[in-house]
Structure formats: structure tokens, C-alpha cells
Amino acid sequence: MTRVVGGSESRCTSGFPAELTSFVGRRDETADVRRLLSAGRLLTLTGPGGVGKTRLAGHVAGQVARAFPDGVWLVPLAALRDEAFVPHAVNDAFGVRNETVRPPLEILVDHLRERRLLIVLDNCEHLLRSCAVLAGTVLAATEGVRILATSRHRLGLAGEQLFEVPPLPAPAPEELSPSAVESFPALRLFADRAAAVVPGFTLGEGNQQAVARLCRRLDGLPLAIELAAVRVRALGVDQLVERLDDRYQLLTGGSPASAPRHRTLRSAVDWSHELCTPQEQLVWAWLSVFVGGFDLAAAEAVCAGAGVDPPAVVDAVAGLVDKSVLVREEHAGQVRYRLLVSLRDYGLEKLHDLGEATGTRRRHRDHFTRLGAEYEQAWFGPDQVEITERLRIDQDNFRAALDFCLTTPGEAQHGLRLAAGLWFHWAAGGIWGEGRHWMDGALRAGARPDVALTRAMWAGALTSLVHSRSAAVLVGLDPVRTAAVADRELPVPVPPPVPAGALGQGRVPASAAFIVLTRVELACTLVSRGRAADAIPLCAEAVALCEAHGEQWARSWALRTLALAHWSTGRYDRAAEHARACLRLPYTVRQHQSLARTLDLLAAAEALAGDAERAGVLRGAVDRIWHDIGGNPVESLRPGRPRAAEQHARRALGDRAYALAHRRGGCLSAEEAVAYALGEPREGAALAGRAMGAAPAVSPDPPAAPVPLTRRELQVAALVAQGRTNKQIADHLVIARRTAEGHVERILVKLGFHNRSQVAAWFSARSGS
Secondary structure, eight states, rough: OOOOOOOOTOSSSEEEOOOOSOOOOOOHHHHHHHHHHHSSSEEEEEEEEEESHHHHHHHHHHHGGOOTTTTTTEEETTTOGGGGGGGHHHHHHHHHOOOOSHHHHHHHHHHTTTOOOOEEEEEOOGGHHHHHHHHHHHHHSSSSSSEEEEEESSOOOOEEEEEOOOOOOOOOOOOOTTHHHHHHHHHHHHHHHHHHTTOOOOOOOOTTTHHHHHHHHHHTOOHHHHHHTTTTTHOOHHHHHHHHHHHHHHHTTTTTOOOOOHHHHHHHHHHHHSOOOHHHHHHHHTTTTTOOOOOOHHHHHHHTTTTTOOHHHHHHHEEEETTTTTEEETTTTTEEEEEEEHHHHHHHHHHHHHHOOOHHHHHHHHHHHHHHHHHHHHHHSTHHHHHHHHHHHHHHHHHHHHHHHSSSSOOOHHHHHHHHHHHHHHTTOOOHHHHHHHHHHHHHHOOOOOOHHHHHHHHHHHHHHHHHHHHHHHHHHOOOOOOOHHHHSSSOOOOOOTTTTTTTSSSOOOTTTHHHHHHHHHHHHHHHTTTTHHHHHHHHHHHHHHHTTTTHHHHHHHHHHHHHHHHTOOOOOHHHHHHHHHHHHHHHHSSSHHHHHHHHHHHHHHHHTOOOOHHHHHHHHHHHHHTTTTTOTTTGGGGTTTOHHHHHHHHHHHHHHHHHHHHOOOOHHHHHHHHHTTTTTTHIIIIIIIHOOOOSOOOOOTTTSOOOOOOOHHHHHHHHHOOOOOOHHHHHOOOHHHHHHHHHHHHHHHHHHHHHHHHHHHHHHHHHO
């Protein structure tokens, strides 16, 4: 298979949150970290909590992104408690899916082996062993991967470089001057954050000395300074410093030297806690059970169980936001909140001191169990996209609820029920390996098999059977030719009946998805036994049931199996028609496993319908998608053995032309591949015309016609047209020379050209016409 990485859809950075506040100072530190990162493959930023390790890592990542053709990827680990989930979290960050029971680290290594990228492992200190194992395994198995970790402790690997992130420097009294705020980042940070809560706040001669003293007292720790700056609104700078001085006299016995930096941060957080109302303090502790954020309904569910009325919860949340304890964010128009790691850890300590940790985590678990049950009930319907997004946003909370069940005596049965009830999430999201992890863990912890587990395992078995049998049919490994006549003459088994009124517009039971899957599995089995004609009505009935309720996931399965049935009977145009109908479902495009399988089937139909060039391009796109998400889980069915349709297309085109078509497909992003498959204008006019025939020296497209090049590739094409070399292009765009070479290569492949002069002629004609 042709491996293509760093394609047109590669992102420079992935997973890094938008910076809501300015990045202050750290110029020298940034330069040092970049230098160390270029000199070695593993660098760990260390330092106490609140010193700014995560913020510095994110800032550096944005600056070095151009040096990594396959991107810079953030893996946040603060929400994890189970060491076994570190490789799952990294796979999830990359969008790598595991529909099998293969070890997640093995799948990750396969995905990374040929790539050049940077992984940022953030907050490793509580998962040191797993992070060390993952980093060591990945670095030993790859050449182009580098890792930047943040942790309060080193990972302890050979070759690991360490950089201790220092606090922000604050001026001594004799260093104060009118320009001190520009020279000392601690002052600048305080002024910036204070101005956010007191509009018009500035640092000048009247308050500079007090702010400098405060920053020194807080040891230059960014988080402590930010927490203190919020108090300016209520106290003013002079009162703030006076109260902080009094507090530190009590804490340290008058000796600042006796307060290490971790004690400084703790003191600052203690002070913020004391300035909260008693109700806010309780809510802070209760909300610390959430990981990865939460919405107001979740906060009310957890706090209401402790006897707090919802209006009081709303007031407490507003107060904690006002005091910068909670961070307010928006996701897809939904308001959510989260605690910074240090403040969450503090809240958990208070929760344990109150003796309410188990009860609060149980209420948290109950809330997400109810959510999971609601999502399962509504899954077969028009809300699938919204449910999928909600599950993605609350993924860390579901994991935390499951972890509580598996680590708390007497809770394993609840964990099994929750994990099994999310069968649709594991199956539809292509993360069946994670679902099995939780279900197996619950059984090991003492849970008894029940109806929920049976339902989940049935769903997993059905989807696995359909995948494997569909692949076997396309490869030609089906037993049709050797099946006994008596077997082929057996009657078609009667599938479960459709629920009464299910084809109407009323709400259908959650079991409807299983009814559709059962029909799809039976139809696929019939196809594999040479009885495709019997499979068609089963699929048509399943599609009708899904369409009646706006369902997409099961419909994509039914449409693909319907296309497979028509393909097996030689009706390749009908097969392509149903495959394209599947590609028009938003679910298919969003879930890349489903997309790869659908494009694969369409490629087989195009090949045998006589359009070998399109088949080659589509097969290239399919291989690219599988490579990007961790590989085809049923690839072992045909090791080294090409599909019959692929062989047909190769014979029709010849090996060289087929390889070129396949290579073009491998340069398409998922969105471009869908547009090409559907013949949409943006690809039909630009890419398809070039993919179908001999490469022209000059493109006939008018300047307004869409082209298959990204904005960056168009910049490179313009420089090629000016006669610049790869080195000159790299210098002009401030990118690595190898990156420039990669851009030029992809331009040649996408346009179907063989040399730079053709690119120059094409660009000149496009610009001048």
C-alpha cells in the first residue's frame, strides 16, 4: 500500500485550546526550549504547579509547528486516573480508531511509524510509569517523532532532556523604573489580568512598588499572580498587598525563605478559598469531581443531591467564575465550565476532608449513567450527530464515572451497566477496544453478566461479522463457489419483526437499531453465500425504517450492504448509486471508518463498471484514510492479496497508470475524496478532469474555477512559477526545506504533472486568463 503522510488536510497544531488570555514574557525560555527540542527527541518541562508549564509548551508548539509536516498534537492527561488509558488518550488525540482488541499502544506505533510530528504530553506527573513506557516505545519504533512532556517530575528515560520552567521575574525595589512593567513579565502579567477585571487599570508610579512586592511575595508564580489580580476589583492594590503580607507572616513565621514555591501556590489558593462564601466553598469541592469540564445541568445534578437548590447552585457557579476559580467556556454554543488542574486538586482535597468524596462521585456517576441511558434511547433517530458530539465533549466525565465504579467496592455492577449501555458509542465511534476495556474491567471487579452486557456484545459481534463478511466478498474469499447446493437452497431465516408503528413518525424503542443491524447482518451473510437477491429486500426494509426516523448510523450499514448485494449480482451502476447515497449521510463523512468502507465499495463498483481510473483514485483515498486512523481492522483477511476489482482496474490501466491514479487519491483529504466520489463541482472541474486523462501542460481552468490545491500549495505554486528553487521557497515562506519539497511533490501529484515547468505554465495561465 502507498503510504502518504502530511497531506493537504494536515493541521499545524491539533487539540490546543484557544488562548483566552495573552501570553506574557518567556522569550528566553521559549528560545531555550526550542533549542533543546531540536537537539533531542524527548524533552520534559518540569516545575511546581502553577508555574506555567502547560502554557509554555503550547506557546512553543505553535512556534515550531512548521518544522513538523505531520503536525503538533496535544494530549491532555490531567483528566486520566487509569494508567492503562494513556495510549487510548494518545490514539484519541490523533483520531486513531480501534475496532479490535489489539493493544492500543501497538496500534499507535503503527500509526506513527512513518510520520514526522511532535506529541505534547501534558500533565504526566500522576501517570509517570505509563507515560514513560509510551514515550520509550514510540521513540524506539520511530525516527520522525519527538515528544515534549510537562510534568512535576521527570519521566526517567535515557536520553530525556529536562528544562525547569522558572517563575516570572519580579523587580527588586532598586530595579523599579517607569519602564519596569515592560522589563519584568510578572508585573506585566498582573497588570494585564487586573485590567481584565478593572477596566482602565494601569501600572504606574503610584502602585508599581506595591505590585512588585506582591509578585515577589508570590514567588513569580503565574497562577498565584492571576488569582491575586482578580482581588483588585474588591480590595485595591494596597489593601491586597497588606492582607497578603499579614497572611504570609502567619504562614511562615515572618521568614519568606521558609516558604517553598509549592507552599506559595497553596497559600494563594487557600486565600482564594477563604474569600469564597461558605456555599461557594462547598460547590467548589463538589464540582472537583468533574474532569474535562461540565455544564450547568451536570453541576445542578451533583450539587442538588447534597441538598442545594438549583438557584443556589447557579449563584455559586457565577461567584466562582467571578473569582476566577471556574473558567467559563463555550462549545458549539453551549456554555461549560472547568477547574484548572491545581484548583481541581485543591477542591478534591477539601472534598476528602469533608468526608463526601465517595457520595459526590456516586452522584456524578448517577448523572452520567442517566445521560447515557437517555442517549441510548434517543440514538435511533435524528439526534445522532448531536449525541455523538455530546459524548465526545463529556468523554472524560464518562471515563471518570466508569473508573469510580471499577475502583470502588460494590460499584462494579453499575460500571458494567454504564459501559454496556454505551454500546452505540463504542461501536459507532470505532472505539470498540475502549468499550471492551471497561466491560472486561467490570467483570474482573466482580460484576455479573446481565442483559445490558449481552446486548452490547451482540452489537459488537454483529458489526464485526458485517465488516469481515463484506471485506471477504470484495476480496473474493467468500465460499460461494464451494457452497453445497443444499445450503444455497435453504430458506431465508425470518428476522425480528419491525415494531408496530415503527415506520410512522412516533418514537421507536432503542431495540430498533438492533433490528436493523440484524437485517443487515443476515443480508450480508446471504450475499456471502451467493444469495444476494434475497438480501436486497432485507436491506431495503432496513433503509426505509432508518429514513422514516432520520437515523444515519444503521442506515449507512444498510446502504453499504445494499450496494454490496447489487455489486455481487453484477449491477455495478446500482451498487455505485447506493454507495453514493451512503456518502451523502453526514455520519458517513464524519466517521472515517464508515467513509473508508463506503469509498472502498464505490471503488470496486467503478472498477467493474469500466471506470478504472476513478477506481484507482478512490482506492488511493481509501488507503490514505485507513492509514490516518490506524489501519483497516479486517486487513488480515487478505494479507498481500489484492481485491478482484483492483486487479481488474490494474489490467485495464496498466501498473504505471494505476499507481499514478492511486497516488493522486492518496493526496486527497477526506473531504476532497468525498467531493471527488460524488462528482461535486469543486472536484469535478478541477481534480477529476486531470485524474481521468493525460496530464496537460497547461490547465484550461479559468481563474475562478476551483482547484485541488490548498492555500499554502497555491503560494508554493506561485513561487515555482517565479522560478524559485525549493531552498528559496523554504526561505521565503520560513519553512523547512523538506516541507517545501513535500509541497511541490503534492502539487505535481494533484495536478497530474511531471515537472516544475508544467506547474509554472499552469499557474501563469490561471493567473493571466
